[in-house]
Amino acid sequence: MKKIIILLAFVFSLSSCHSQEKKAEKVIPKYKISKTDAQWKSELTPEQYDVLRKKGTEASFSGEYWNHFEKGYYACAACKNPLFTSDAKFNSECGWPSFDQAIKGSVIYKTDSTFGMQRTEVMCANCGGHLGHVFDDGPAETTGKRFCTNSVSILFIPKK
Known part of the structure; x- marks a missing residue:
């Protein structure tokens, strides 16, 4: 049971990191000149x-x-x-x-x-x-x- 919980936690962390990366890509526009x-x-x-x-x-x-x-x-x-x-x-x-x-x-x-x-x-x-x-x-x-x-x-x- 412990192994299943660890495996599920690992899979969940991978999917949440991946979805965060996609959101960041959509929000940040790419221009030749980009400044803070x-x-x-x-x-x-x-x-x-x-x-x-x-x-x-x-x-x-x-x-x-x-x-x-x-x-x-x-x-x-x-x-x-x-x-x-x-x-x-x-x-x-x-x-x-x-x-x-x-x-x-x-x-x-x-x-x-x-x-x-x-x-x-x-x-x-x-x-x-x-x-x-x-x-x-x-x-x-x-x-x-x-x-x-x-x-x-x-x-x-x-x-x-």
């Missing part, structure tokens, strides 16, 4: 940290780039990954920088059903930073998309 929470906090401003790492939103018409139309490109404020060109930017009058397309492969998408809404979250493909959301109410003459982006999540790089 403390590292992000030390490198980003409090506003950038709130938006990029905690999925916050800046107030409309408050960000640096909502009405900015200089030539160049916009990169992720956390990792400098190029995200949008100035040619893709348009005036949506929503109070946030809006683009009709992202640079190919620069962003990833995730279903966001917070606040009782069904939206598509846009994140930097390089570091997983939250940029904003994409909607289907952009310019019909181009892509029909509107990447509604937080100014604090991007950095403008002027054309040389």
